[in-house]
Amino acid sequence: MRHHSSPLVEAFKHAVLIVGALIVILPFYTMLSYSLKSPHEIETNTGGFFGAQKPMVDEYCVKLGNSREQCTTIPVVYNYTQAFKKAPLLRYLFNGAFVTASIFLIQLIVAVPAAYALSKLRWWGRETVFAMVLFCLLIPVHAIALPLYIMLAKVGLTNTYAALIIPWTISVFGIFLMRQFFKTVPDDLIDAARLDGMSELSIVWRVMLPTAVPALMAFAIFSVVAHWNDYFWPRVVITGNRELFTPPLGLREFRGGADGSAWGPMMATATIIVIPLIAAFLLAQKKFIEGITLSGMK
Amino acid sequence: MANLKLQAITKRFGATQALKGIELDIRDGEFLTLVGPSGCGKSTLLRIIAGLEEQSGGDVLIADKRVSKVRPSERDLAMVFQSYALYPHLSVFDNIAVPLRMRWLSTWQRLPLAHWLVPGTRAQERNITGRVAEASEILGLQELLNRKPAQLSGGQRQRVAVGRAIVRHPKVFLFDEPLSNLDAKLRVHMRTEITQLHRRLRSTFIYVTHDQTEAMTMSDRIAVMMEGELVQVGTPSEVYQNPRDVRVAEFIGSPKINLFPGSVTSNGNVYLLGKETALCLEAPLAGETIQIGIRPEHLCLADPERAIFSGVVQLIENLGAEVFLHLHLDGGDQSVIVRLPHDLAAGIAVKHRVHLDFPRERALVFDLQGRRVDTEVAEVGPVREAAPCG
Ligand SMILES: Nc1ncnc2c1ncn2[C@@H]1O[C@H](COP(=O)(O)OP(=O)(O)O)[C@@H](O)[C@H]1O
Ligand SMILES: [Mg+2]
Numbered sequence: 001m002r003h004h005s006s007p008l009v010e011a012f013k014h015a016v017l018i019v020g021a022l023i024v025i026l027p028f029y030t031m032l033s034y035s036l037k038s039p040h041e042i043e044t045n046t047g048g049f050f051g052a053q054k055p056m057v058d059e060y061c062v063k064l065g066n067s068r069e070q071c072t073t074i075p076v077v078y079n080y081t082q083a084f085k086k087a088p089l090l091r092y093l094f095n096g097a098f099v100t101a102s103i104f105l106i107q108l109i110v111a112v113p114a115a116y117a118l119s120k121l122r123w124w125g126r127e128t129v130f131a132m133v134l135f136c137l138l139i140p141v142h143a144i145a146l147p148l149y150i151m152l153a154k155v156g157l158t159n160t161y162a163a164l165i166i167p168w169t170i171s172v173f174g175i176f177l178m179r180q181f182f183k184t185v186p187d188d189l190i191d192a193a194r195l196d197g198m199s200e201l202s203i204v205w206r207v208m209l210p211t212a213v214p215a216l217m218a219f220a221i222f223s224v225v226a227h228w229n230d231y232f233w234p235r236v237v238i239t240g241n242r243e244l245f246t247p248p249l250g251l252r253e254f255r256g257g258a259d260g261s262a263w264g265p266m267m268a269t270a271t272i273i274v275i276p277l278i279a280a281f282l283l284a285q286k287k288f289i290e291g292i293t294l295s296g297m298k
Numbered sequence: 299m300a301n302l303k304l305q306a307i308t309k310r311f312g313a314t315q316a317l318k319g320i321e322l323d324i325r326d327g328e329f330l331t332l333v334g335p336s337g338c339g340k341s342t343l344l345r346i347i348a349g350l351e352e353q354s355g356g357d358v359l360i361a362d363k364r365v366s367k368v369r370p371s372e373r374d375l376a377m378v379f380q381s382y383a384l385y386p387h388l389s390v391f392d393n394i395a396v397p398l399r400m401r402w403l404s405t406w407q408r409l410p411l412a413h414w415l416v417p418g419t420r421a422q423e424r425n426i427t428g429r430v431a432e433a434s435e436i437l438g439l440q441e442l443l444n445r446k447p448a449q450l451s452g453g454q455r456q457r458v459a460v461g462r463a464i465v466r467h468p469k470v471f472l473f474d475e476p477l478s479n480l481d482a483k484l485r486v487h488m489r490t491e492i493t494q495l496h497r498r499l500r501s502t503f504i505y506v507t508h509d510q511t512e513a514m515t516m517s518d519r520i521a522v523m524m525e526g527e528l529v530q531v532g533t534p535s536e537v538y539q540n541p542r543d544v545r546v547a548e549f550i551g552s553p554k555i556n557l558f559p560g561s562v563t564s565n566g567n568v569y570l571l572g573k574e575t576a577l578c579l580e581a582p583l584a585g586e587t588i589q590i591g592i593r594p595e596h597l598c599l600a601d602p603e604r605a606i607f608s609g610v611v612q613l614i615e616n617l618g619a620e621v622f623l624h625l626h627l628d629g630g631d632q633s634v635i636v637r638l639p640h641d642l643a644a645g646i647a648v649k650h651r652v653h654l655d656f657p658r659e660r661a662l663v664f665d666l667q668g669r670r671v672d673t674e675v676a677e678v679g680p681v682r683e684a685a686p687c688g
Pocket of ligand 1: 311314316334335336337338339340341342343
């Protein structure tokens with residue numbers, strides 16, 4: 001039976017959780033709210049969450065020689081159209097999706113067989129290799145960024161998709177996570193597959209991978225979130241070519257110039273960037289639960 | 299179908315010697331059971347036969363061909379695992395079809411979408427469907443073909459595992475304790491199903507179990523394993539009535555055989571608990587302590603003056619048709635189990651004193667090392683006549 005603590009303790013627990021949730025949500029709240037409001041409302045911090053949505057005049061548009069009527073819109077439309085106009089946001093989103101998906105796919109192609117070998121095959125030196133995997137988990141990315149950059153520069157790969165993808169293709173975290181999960185798959189299942197005529201690679205892709213759907217989802221969330229949101233590495237290796245910008249790099253386009261930062265469009269861009277992640281997470285969450293029930297590992 | 303020979307199979311795991319030179323000939327179409335206590339090396343031996351484990355020494359011959367270099371999937375045998383080992387993400391149909399798909403379809407034909415483009419796929423899939431239907435009919439799985447393993451009961455999963463084994467008509471079937479995860483009633487039922495399956499398929503079955511009842515009821519022959527060695531191989535009744543080792547006598551038979559300390563005189567006369575028995579050894583074994591085994595059903599009630607020993611009833615187990623009496627013998631801490639037909643045990647209650655005797659030719663004598671020693675019954679003698687239940 002579950003132990004029921006006193007109402008006071010329960011109230012305290014909830015209070016702590018609510019405060020925690022607020023701290024996490026507050027930046028998102030601000031982002032969403034700014035993406036809806038006019039520059040004046042943002043500066044003066046008025047207008048509540050939605051802003052008054054009073055029609056406003058886009059001064060830049062007027063400067064280009066259009067009439068004031070043509071340049072009058074409401075703030076939410078202004079912010080979101082600016083997000084797409086001022087920078088090639090669709091291009092950035094495509095780059096982000098392409099890079100993130102490539103990284104995740106190649107990570108899987110490397111991590112799943114490696115995890116299988118580390119968990120289910122007996123070979124000389126296995127423990128040493130696993131120890132090295134654990135050791136690599138301790139190396140922070142920023143520590144090896146410079147050597148990595150130099151290596152990529154030496155082979156002339158900076159300012160390419162390859163520079164964005166290659167350094168992340170071996171995920172020791174992925175290997176570790178999948179290995180821990182594969183350890184729980186019964187050996188009998190693998191032996192049965194061998195008797196059924198599967199090669200070791202077939203076992204990896206046809207037996208281990210489908211049974212590991214929950215672990216896969218967890219890994220996917222970590223990998224995709226990390227690389228979709230990554231600002232540091234693209235900033236290092238993409239130095240001029242705007243065609244290759246990922247969404248977080250794209251955000252810089254709105255950084256203040258002579259006329260100050262364009263907060264509204266910037267936050268609109270940020271909102272657009274996080275939406276795919278949130279959508280993907282909600283989908284994955286459903287799959288995650290399905291994965292657990294389907295595999296019969298309740 | 300094929301015969302199978304094991305020649306001096308040894309296996310060591312680091313310091314432990316799991317198998318110590320197994321020699322065994324299994325005939326074509328035979329149902330052979332490997333039985334022994336848990337940890338004696340049965341699974342290891344089965345896995346060596348299957349090719350899932352490599353032996354440290356010795357040879358496995360299937361249909362007179364050495365298979366040491368042959369991969370498990372090419373040895374033409376199928377195995378049913380204790381944990382069923384079904385693919386959790388595949389339906390029952392697909393689970394049963396996997397061994398055929400892996401054998402009959404090319405890599406391209408197994409790809410999810412491309413496969414219809416390859417000529418011949420449709421015909422092969424039809425053959426596979428036919429074979430799966432045949433297997434599922436034998437096992438009564440027709441209604442379950444679309445379910446996932448998680449949606450099946452233990453008995454149904456067991457049947458799917460057997461189905462996956464029989465679809466490709468292998469020469470040899472290996473079963474590793476397939477019934478030990480089932481409840482008692484289902485176990486008895488599946489026992490008969492597997493025996494019937496053997497009769498129907500006429501393939502060689504090698505069946506591993508730690509349950510001596512399964513071994514006794516299902517097999518053509520039993521191979522009793524202890525600590526990595528085969529102690530005795532024979533038909534169920536041979537192994538039961540004529541155990542060559544005290545460990546076999548103890549392991550086979552339920553309730554367990556009664557073992558009494560005894561001794562032999564220099565002229566070979568056997569004494570049981572210090573009493574003369576009219577049994578004597580065929581070969582001399584002078585001055586040694588021995589053990590005498592008497593199965594519970596071979597003990598019988600006797601007149602007090604003729605009985606060889608007496609004891610007080612501690613516990614009565616009534617199984618309906620028969621009754622097990624648990625006795626404590628007088629003058630010592632020897633416990634004894636007696637198996638009596640229900641009617642004979644009618645008047646007996648706990649705390650009663652009962653007097654027992656046994657037909658001499660039923661006694662099993664073992665030497666100090668536990669090996670069986672042959673005995674003969676003295677032709678004439680007062681005690682011989684005293685055995686009323688020969
Ligand atoms: N992979 C292994 N590594 C080390 N020891 C093992 C391994 N497999 C089995 N053994 C040992 O070999 C002996 C026999 O095991 P096993 O064949 O599983 O017995 P059984 O199936 O009769 O219960 C046991 O002592 C077990 O601990
Ligand atoms: Mg076992």
